Amino acid sequence: MIIWKNIELVEPGEIVGEDVYDPSGFIILIKEGSVLKEGDIYLLKNRGVSILPIYVEEVLTSEDIEPTIDMELYDNLSKDLSNTFEEVKNGELNVKKVVKHSEEIMKKVLEKYNEKILNLIRKDQKPLARHAINTGVISSIIGISLGFDDETLNKLIISAILHDVAHEKPVRDIIEYYDTHPIKATGMLRKHFNMNDDVLLSILHHHERFDGKGYPRNLKGTSIPVFARILSIADAYDTLISKDFPGKAFSPYEAVKFIISNSGKMFDPNIVSKFxxxxxxxxxxxxxxxSNGERGIVVKVLSGLIPLVKANGRLLDIVKEKIYIKKVIN
Ligand SMILES: [Fe+2]
Ligand SMILES: [Fe+2]
Structure with a gap:
């Protein structure tokens, strides 16, 4: 990729992106691909060159990939859900509104499901709303993979949206043994809103662990409601990759590794494998x-878990191109 740089900011060692001509347009002052030396920069300045085409390796970040929930919908949901959480505290929850939000998330995820792209917003001024939306997205992906119908998916997403409603803010410590928020949330919702039992139970048990060491009832294995087993994976994944906390967030790669390494311990192995x-x-x-020395970013997952990598403006199916991933940068 070429960027145009003010000559005052150009440094020796940088590479010229295309041939640079003198003002007459006939004489090449420096050729494409030349590694600039201090003397070159001095000379170019003297010849009146003020900006230079400099070659830079294209480095994409996950912000360059379109999020699963597009920004317009995300912003609306984030605003609305922040209000919703306040309403719950005041005992005024509008269930219809939550159902609408759940349907919006479901629709978007269904539209993109076959693309196998999971790209979540990782930082927001409203961390609790962000966490609710993302937990909803991941849960619905898992729910679809498990064959849930629309009505079941809807209940699952509503549980995800409301699971941390008793938190002031989301917490990174996912083993909240001493935290009573699942009980508090269930109480708040049951008392005021006559909420569906599947939703209430999944919220109550979203911090249970598959090995029975969770919270609040030490339920084990498949005695944990299936919604709660899904929520715990979605909850952990989003909490780990979130940049809303001080300190370093996990990359999506590290978060998936964490989920896999806790399969059968914290999480239901069958659901982990679907995820x-x-x-x-x-x-x-x-x-x-x-392995070809290029640096790229995974833009989606192909069949058989093969990543499609974008590197230097090209999309690479690494199997077809006989390339392998040498290491993960982040
Ligand atoms: Fe929680
Ligand atoms: Fe959570």
Whole structure:
């Protein structure tokens, strides 16, 4: 990729992106691909060149990939849900509004489901709303993979939206043994809103662990409601990749690794495998170094968990091109 740089900011060692001519347009002052030396920069300045085409390696970040929930919908949801959480605290929840939000998330996820792209907003001024939306997105991906019908998916997403409603803000510590928020949330919703039992139970048990060491009832294995087993994976994944907390967030790659390494411990192994079949080992947004020396970013997952990598403006099916991933950068 070429960027045009003010000559005052150009440094020795940078590479010229295309031939640079003198003002007459006949004489090449410096050729494309030349590595600039201090003397070259001095000379070019003297010849009246003020901006230079400089070659830079294209480095994409996950912000360059369109999020699963597009920004317009995301912003609306984030605003609305922040109000919703306030309403719950005041005992005024409008269930119809939550159902509408759940349907919007479901529709968007269904539209993109076959693309196998999971790209979430990782930072927001409204962290609790962000966490609710993302947990909803991941849960619905898992729900679709498990064959849930629309009505069941809807209940699952409503549970995801409301699961941390008793939190002031989301917490990164996903093993909240001493935290009573699932009980509080269930109480708030049951008392005021006559909420569906499947939703209430999944919220109550979203911090149970598959090995029975969770909270609040130490339920084990499949005695944990299936919605709660889904929520716990979605909740953990989003909490790990979130940049709303001080300190370093996990990359999507590290978060998937964490989920896999806790399969059968924290999480239901069957549901983990459905989740991984969708996001892949190298999820969307993973920055990788390839065996051909290029650096790229995973833009989606192909069949068989093969990542489609974008590097230097090209889309690479690494299997077809006989390239492998040398290492994960982030
Ligand atoms: Fe929670
Ligand atoms: Fe949560």
């Amino acid at each position: 991984v079949q969708y996001v892949g080992i190298y999820p969307t947004g993973t920055v990788v170094e390839l």
